[in-house]
Amino acid sequence: MLGDIALLLVGAVLVNNFVLVQFLGLCPFMGVSNKLETAMGMSVATTFVLTLASVCSYLTYNYLLIPLDLAYLRTISFILVIAVVVQFTEMVVRKTSPLLHRVLGVFLPLITTNCAVLGVALLNINQAHNFIESLFYGLGAALGFSLVLVLFAAMRERLAVADVPEPFQGAAIGMITAGLASLAFMGFAGLI
Amino acid sequence: MPALLADQPLLGALLALLCLGAVFGALLGYAAVRFRVEGNPISEQINALLPQTQCGQCGYPGCRPYSEAIAEGDAINKCPPGGEETIQALADLLDVEPQPLDAEHGVEKEPVVAWIREDECIGCTKCIQACPVDAILGAAKVMHTVIADECTGCDLCIEPCPVDCIDLIPRKQGIGYWHWPLPADRAPRFDVIASDAHRQDAA
Amino acid sequence: MRAIHDIHGGIHPPDRKSLSRPGELRDAAIPRTLMLPVRQHLGVPAKAVVAVGESVLGGQLMAEAQGAMSVPVHAPTSGRVIDVAPYPLAHASGLQDICIVLETDGKDEWRLMSGVTNWRELSPEALIERIRDAGIAGMGGAGFPTAVKLNLGPARPIETLLVNGTECEPYITADDTLMQCQAAALIEGAQILAHVVGAGHILIGIEDNKPEAIARVEAAALEAGANIEVATFPTKYPSGGEKQIIEILTGQQVPSGGIPADIGLVCVNPGTAVAARQAICEGRPLTHRIVTLTGEALARPGNVMACLGTPIEDLLVEAGLTLGAEQRIIHGGPMMGFAVSDLSAPITKITNCLLAPTLSELPLPGPAKPCIRCGHCAEACPASLLPQQLYWYARAKDQEQLTEHRLFDCIECGACAYVCPSQIPLVQYYRAAKGQIRDSEQERKRSDNSRDRFEARQARLDAEHAAREAKRAARKAAAESKADEEGADPIQAAIERAKARKAEQDKTP
Numbered sequence: 026m027l028g029d030i031a032l033l034l035v036g037a038v039l040v041n042n043f044v045l046v047q048f049l050g051l052c053p054f055m056g057v058s059n060k061l062e063t064a065m066g067m068s069v070a071t072t073f074v075l076t077l078a079s080v081c082s083y084l085t086y087n088y089l090l091i092p093l094d095l096a097y098l099r100t101i102s103f104i105l106v107i108a109v110v111v112q113f114t115e116m117v118v119r120k121t122s123p124l125l126h127r128v129l130g131v132f133l134p135l136i137t138t139n140c141a142v143l144g145v146a147l148l149n150i151n152q153a154h155n156f157i158e159s160l161f162y163g164l165g166a167a168l169g170f171s172l173v174l175v176l177f178a179a180m181r182e183r184l185a186v187a188d189v190p191e192p193f194q195g196a197a198i199g200m201i202t203a204g205l206a207s208l209a210f211m212g213f214a215g216l217i
Numbered sequence: 218m219p220a221l222l223a224d225q226p227l228l229g230a231l232l233a234l235l236c237l238g239a240v241f242g243a244l245l246g247y248a249a250v251r252f253r254v255e256g257n258p259i260s261e262q263i264n265a266l267l268p269q270t271q272c273g274q275c276g277y278p279g280c281r282p283y284s285e286a287i288a289e290g291d292a293i294n295k296c297p298p299g300g301e302e303t304i305q306a307l308a309d310l311l312d313v314e315p316q317p318l319d320a321e322h323g324v325e326k327e328p329v330v331a332w333i334r335e336d337e338c339i340g341c342t343k344c345i346q347a348c349p350v351d352a353i354l355g356a357a358k359v360m361h362t363v364i365a366d367e368c369t370g371c372d373l374c375i376e377p378c379p380v381d382c383i384d385l386i387p388r389k390q391g392i393g394y395w396h397w398p399l400p401a402d403r404a405p406r407f408d409v410i411a412s413d414a415h416r417q418d419a420a
Numbered sequence: 421m422r423a424i425h426d427i428h429g430g431i432h433p434p435d436r437k438s439l440s441r442p443g444e445l446r447d448a449a450i451p452r453t454l455m456l457p458v459r460q461h462l463g464v465p466a467k468a469v470v471a472v473g474e475s476v477l478g479g480q481l482m483a484e485a486q487g488a489m490s491v492p493v494h495a496p497t498s499g500r501v502i503d504v505a506p507y508p509l510a511h512a513s514g515l516q517d518i519c520i521v522l523e524t525d526g527k528d529e530w531r532l533m534s535g536v537t538n539w540r541e542l543s544p545e546a547l548i549e550r551i552r553d554a555g556i557a558g559m560g561g562a563g564f565p566t567a568v569k570l571n572l573g574p575a576r577p578i579e580t581l582l583v584n585g586t587e588c589e590p591y592i593t594a595d596d597t598l599m600q601c602q603a604a605a606l607i608e609g610a611q612i613l614a615h616v617v618g619a620g621h622i623l624i625g626i627e628d629n630k631p632e633a634i635a636r637v638e639a640a641a642l643e644a645g646a647n648i649e650v651a652t653f654p655t656k657y658p659s660g661g662e663k664q665i666i667e668i669l670t671g672q673q674v675p676s677g678g679i680p681a682d683i684g685l686v687c688v689n690p691g692t693a694v695a696a697r698q699a700i701c702e703g704r705p706l707t708h709r710i711v712t713l714t715g716e717a718l719a720r721p722g723n724v725m726a727c728l729g730t731p732i733e734d735l736l737v738e739a740g741l742t743l744g745a746e747q748r749i750i751h752g753g754p755m756m757g758f759a760v761s762d763l764s765a766p767i768t769k770i771t772n773c774l775l776a777p778t779l780s781e782l783p784l785p786g787p788a789k790p791c792i793r794c795g796h797c798a799e800a801c802p803a804s805l806l807p808q809q810l811y812w813y814a815r816a817k818d819q820e821q822l823t824e825h826r827l828f829d830c831i832e833c834g835a836c837a838y839v840c841p842s843q844i845p846l847v848q849y850y851r852a853a854k855g856q857i858r859d860s861e862q863e864r865k866r867s868d869n870s871r872d873r874f875e876a877r878q879a880r881l882d883a884e885h886a887a888r889e890a891k892r893a894a895r896k897a898a899a900e901s902k903a904d905e906e907g908a909d910p911i912q913a914a915i916e917r918a919k920a921r922k923a924e925q926d927k928t929p
Contacts, residue, residue, distance in 0.1 A: 063312060089237070095230050102237060109241040116252040127259050127311065186816035188790060268863070269870035280871070302860065305817075350873040369870045392459075395513040396855025399814070400788070400848045 030161050032217055037165025040216050043141045044173045045207040050141030054174060055199060059185070064178030066125045068171030074107075074114050074136050075145060075170070079163025081106045082146035083156060103146045104137075111137045141170060177206065259311075260288035266306045270298045271349035272371035274323045279349070292316070297323030298370070329370040329385040331363045337382035344374035344383060422651045425671040427664045429800045430656040431835045433755070435590050435629060440714035440721045442593035443600040443632055447725050448711075449738060450528065454729035455507055455519040456482060456493050460768040461557035462564050463489030468504045468520050475500050478530035479705055482520050485552065491565045492555045496707035496727035499524040510732060510751045510765040512758040519766065522729065535703035544570075544616045547700060551616075554699030555706045555769075560584065560689035561752065563770040566696065569688075570616050572681050579684040581614040582669070583693055585626040585633065586660030589753035592773040594710045595690050597723040599626070599633035602694055603640035609693030611646060612700055617686050622648040625665050629655040657755065658833035662687045664802050676829050691772075711767060713739040715776035717747060726767060732774060733763035741776055746784065750775040754782060755834040789842035797836035797846065803829050807836040807846055814849040819857050827853060 043049045057067040082103045090096050115133045119126040136142060145166045149159045180202055189198050264284035275295035277283040287293055293307040294316040301318065308315035318325055331352075333344075340358040345351075352368040355361030363374075365388075375383050459465035466483035470476060476495045483493040499522045506516035533554070539547060552567035572578065583606070587595040599606060610622050624641075626634050634652055641648040653659065653668050663674045665687065672683050680687050691709060698704045707728055714721040719740025726735055732749065733741075750757040753773055767774070797807035805826055813821040830850050837846040 060312070085237070089233065093229060093233050094226075095233055098230055098234065102234065105234075105237060105241065109245060112245050113248050116248050120252040123259055124262070183812075186812045186818060264871070265868075267867070269867040269874060271870075271874050279874070302863075309820075349877065350870050351877050352873075367869070367873060369866075392509070392511060392513060392515040392517045395515055396859065397512065397848060397851035399817075399852040399856075400845050 030157070033158060033161050034165040034168070036217055037162055038169040038172060039210070039213045042169045042173060042210055042213075043144065043166050044170055045203070045210040047144070048207075049144045050139050050170055051203075053135055053139055054170075054177065055196065055203070056135070058174055058178040058181050058199070061175070061178045061182055064174045066122075068167075068174045070114060070118065070133065071136060071139075071142075071170055071174075072164070072167035074110055075142055075167035076160065076163045077114075078103075078107045078110045078142050079145050079149060079159050079166075080156075081110060083149055083154075083159040086150060099150060100143075100147070103143060107142050107146070108137045141166060173206070177203065180206075260285045262310060263287050263307065266299075266303060266310065267296060268299045268303060268369070269350075270369040270371040272298060272369075272373060274298070276322065287311075292319065294319045295322045297325055298328075300325040328388040329372075330365045330368040330388045331370065331372070331374055332365075332384045332386050333361055333363055334382045334384065335360060335362070337380050339380055341379060343377040343379065347373045347377045349373060422649065422669065423671065424651070424653045425668055427656070427659065427667050427802045428804045429798075429802045429835060430658065431800055431838050432655075433590050433657055433838065435655070436714075437591065437593050437596070437629065439716075440591065440593045440712050440723060442596040442630070442723065445597050445601045445710065445723050445725060448727070448730065448735055450497055450524050450526065450727060451730050451734040452524060453502070453731070454496060454499070454522040454524060454727055455731065455764075455766040456495075456522065456729040457507075457509055457517055457519045457766065457768060458483045458493060459517055460493065460563060460728070460770065461491040462562060463491070463568075465518070466490055466493050468518070470501045470504070470520065472501055472503060476522065478528060479532050479703075479707065481705075482522075485555075488568060489565060491557045491567075492553065492705075493520070494555050494705040494707050495522060496729060497522075497524050498527050498529040508762040508765050510760050510768065510771065514761045519729075533699075533703035533705065535701050537701060539612055539700050540615060544618065547612065547616045550700055551696055553705070554695070556692060556695050556699060557706075557769050558689055559691035559695065559709060559769060559772070561756070561770050561772060563768075566688070566692055569686065570613065572617065572686075576681040577684060578617040578619045578681060578686050580621045580623055580670075580686075581610060581617060581619040582666065582680075582685055582687045583610050583622070583624040583690055584660060584662065584665055584687050585624055585630070585637070585690050586665055587630075588627060588655070588657045588660035589755050589773075590657070591714050591775055592712050592753045593714075594712045594723060594772045596630050596633050597712075598690050598694060598710050599630070600636050603633075603636040604644070605694045605697050606637065606690050607640045607644045607646060607648060608701070609690075609695075609697035610648065610688075611644075612696055613686070613688060613693055619686065622646070623669060624648060624650045625669050626650065626652055627655045627659060628652045658802055658831065658835060661802065661831045661833060663831065676826055706769060709767075709769065709771070711735065711771055712773040713776075714773065715750075716778045716781045717742050717744055717776040728769060729766045731764050731766055732760060735767065736763070736774060736776060744778055746779060748777065748782075750777070755838070756832060785845065786843050788844045791842055791844060794841060796839045796841065800835040800839045802833060802835060803831060805830060807850075810853070811844065811846055811849055814853040817853075817856065819853075819860060822853050822857065827857070830854075 037043070041047055044051065044054050053067060053071070058064050085102055085106055086096070086099055090099055090102065111133055115126070118133070145163050149162055154162055181199055184198055184202065193201070264281050267280040267284055269280050271279045273279065274297050275283045277286060283291075283295065287307065293311065293313065294304050296303055297318060304315050304318065338361050340355065340361060342355065342357050342361070344361060345353045345355055349371065350367055350369060352364050353361055353374065354364055370385060370388065372385060375385070458468060464486045466485050468483045470482050476482065476499060478495055478497045480495045481492055482495050485492045501520060502523045503521040504518065507519040507521070509515065509517050509519075536542065548567050548571055551570065552565070556566040558564040558566060558569070585595055585599055587593070610624065614622050624637055626637065634650060638650045641650060651669050658664055659668055662680060666680055666683070666685055667673050670685070674680050675682055695706045699706070708725055709728065710723055711726050712723050713735060718736065719742070721739060724735065732751075736749065748759045749763060751760050751771060751774060752758065754775060754777070757773070757775065791808065791811065793808060795808060798805075801807055809825050810822060810827055810830070813825065827850060832847050832851060834847050837844065840846060
């Protein structure tokens with residue numbers, strides 16, 4: 026059991042990293058990784074949202090949709106669940122840290138449409154995870170996202186002060202670096 | 218109930234979604250009240266970055282109104298006394314792109330202080346009333362003088378003076394204020410060629 | 421034997437010390453005019469107390485200290501004051517500052533302060549006062565007021581007085597010459613300073629490329645019967661930095677942003693110690709210093725005892741300067757010195773060397789090439805900083821990151837620039853960045869102050885307004901209540917009263 030969970034986590038964080046291997050959640054990844062502090066804030070927010078959303082979607086699917094034979098409504102109801110969880114998170118963040126709220130304000134609703142969050146919820150169904158597995162899959166996805174976001178933010182901070190040729194400055198060199206990082210993560214392919 | 222759902226699956230689906238929506242709506246409504254936040258503290262942090270000259274060049278009657286405007290979303294490039302440095306600091310704080318200073322509001326000049334030519338001062342106190350930081354010492358029919366350490370160089374005292382005896386002089390003069398300049402960005406690559414060798418051989 | 425530690429990094433440039441013949445000291449000729457800047461130290465400039473036309477004697481007070489972080493200036497010889505005005509200084513900026521110009525009369529008549537032989541009986545406070553009145557500032561190059569450095573207070577107990585005889589910079593041999601020629605004075609000076617700070621132990625650190633100096637100082641210490649430890653250590657640049665020599669000799673590091681007194685040490689230059697002894701025992705203020713004149717453009721390089729205020733060109737001409745093409749005259753050493761633009765500028769308390777290299781000896785630096793991120797700079801840094809990161813952040817003017825990467829722990833030794841394969845003038849970037857950060861700090865303080873004053877003024881105006889309103893409301897209320905008492909119209913009532921009074925007056929003749 027524990028071994029399964031460990032494999033699941035390693036898979037979600039490294040081997041099938043949601044950002045660099047499965048190419049989900051690229052929007053917040055490119056948008057928030059300019060500074061290390063905002064990246065860390067965003068990764069904490071996403072971890073919270075992803076784990077909670079993963080659990081809530083599992084519960085919604087298994088205890089509401091399946092008994093009522095409404096499995097085909099899973100996409101729309103998952104979006105509903107995720108939107109509510111994000112709104113809730115936004116309210117909590119606004120209360121606890123106004124600056125983080127001012128900075129992340131535009132991105133919190135973005136987590137709603139972050140395909141990584143919906144992706145995790147739907148993949149849980151596809152791979153027929155049970156409750157514990159769904160929880161850890163969501164957690165793993167979030168940890169993978171956070172890892173890559175923080176690493177990338179550190180790199181982008183260095184790129185911002187480096188001597189980048191003018192046509193490449195800004196997002197362009199960011200995308201190239203993301204591509205190279207993606208190539209690097211392919212190295213994990215044979216891990217499990 | 219399951220019979221109804223079996224007969225009319227669309228109705229059942231709609232009902233299920235409605236129920237879900239209602240439950241979530243209630244949860245969010247409760248959260249909105251529970252986690253209500255008052256005020257707009259970000260404007261305090263913005264005000265802390267502005268140079269406090271209270272000159273009004275940004276179009277607002279002072280630095281605090283401008284900081285509140287920025288918190289509402291106004292542009293950050295309207296402050297000439299703050300200059301590039303303030304724009305950069307505001308951009309860092311608010312995580313927006315720094316923009317060049319809006320020339321409509323003025324240009325960045327070196328820091329200045331006001332200086333009263335005492336021979337011409339008539340002691341009318343008009344400049345004292347105009348100064349936003351009480352940097353002018355004096356009273357009616359008594360000599361007025363500017364306390365240089367407190368003066369922000371906002372130039373609000375220049376206009377009211379009926380005899381036009383106030384000058385603005387540069388604040389940072391002399392060897393005590395000098396510091397090393399940043400080296401010029403390196404020469405273009407085509408300078409590093411063989412014909413430069415004469416600078417490096419044995420004299 | 422004391423355990424010798426090593427510092428991180430460091431470089432071994434050719435030391436070129438034999439060129440200036442350490443150990444041979446001659447007196448420089450007294451020039452015709454002396455220019456004494458009122459600021460030869462770190463801190464507030466002194467204020468001239470002599471008037472144009474006044475005759476002065478050697479040792480006479482010319483400029484008074486202004487407050488604690490200030491040092492007085494004394495006349496190096498007798499003469500007449502001919503001007504007190506801004507003149508070019510030997511400063512990296514090339515700017516001018518107020519100098520007292522003295523026309524010497526060649527008679528060299530002196531007026532000394534009182535000297536004492538029994539300094540052991542004087543209190544530390546009395547000795548510090550004498551040191552302050554003698555105009556002593558750190559002679560190693562920074563010019564920190566010595567009286568302030570010694571006046572530490574009970575919060576920082578001092579165990580060891582460290583005399584920094586390292587002189588690690590190439591070409592410079594002023595301290596070496598002082599230690600060879602004035603070893604006995606150095607020992608007594610060290611003892612005086614140790615008494616002032618209450619240190620129980622005296623340690624003199626000398627690099628191992630100065631065997632003569634080591635021998636003389638050890639002999640003098642033995643002769644004085646003093647319990648003074650002379651420690652030698654391998655030659656490396658920049659072992660002579662205050663924090664570096666402390667790490668080498670004690671293995672302890674001065675905390676970042678702190679001073680040696682935080683770990684129980686006070687570090688002084690040998691010249692400062694000798695000057696202190698001269699002030700206390702002979703009553704002579706600081707008016708002369710040893711200057712190394714070196715470089716292949718000089719025919720007679722060597723060490724001279726020169727009057728403060730001597731114009732640089734006088735000393736160099738005496739040493740046989742041949743002005744070559746693109747000749748640079750460097751004030752200080754090749755690592756930390758700067759080129760002087762105007763040779764009429766005077767030497768000051770911090771001038772330890774004047775270097776006149778030929779172009780082949782010290783070629784002009786080539787254009788800086790792009791940083792290749794090789795990391796040699798980080799390997800060479802004696803303060804274990806990351807010069808490459810500091811360089812990038814200095815270019816980007818990122819003050820937050822610069823402070824986080826400990827920019828202010830940089831001692832500006834130039835080891836990083838020395839090893840840089842792209843010949844990037846790294847230290848220039850750090851100096852510029854430090855200046856900008858200090859500037860921003862100042863501006864922030866000013867604007868915080870302005871904001872407080874503005875808000876106080878607003879509060880005062882609001883209070884005055886409110887008081888006026890309250891008074892007006894009170895008056896209105898009083899008038900209304902009076903109207904209630906008197907009936908309809910208080911004005912009418914007043915007119916009636918006036919009429920009645922007039923009628924009264926008319927009645928009585």
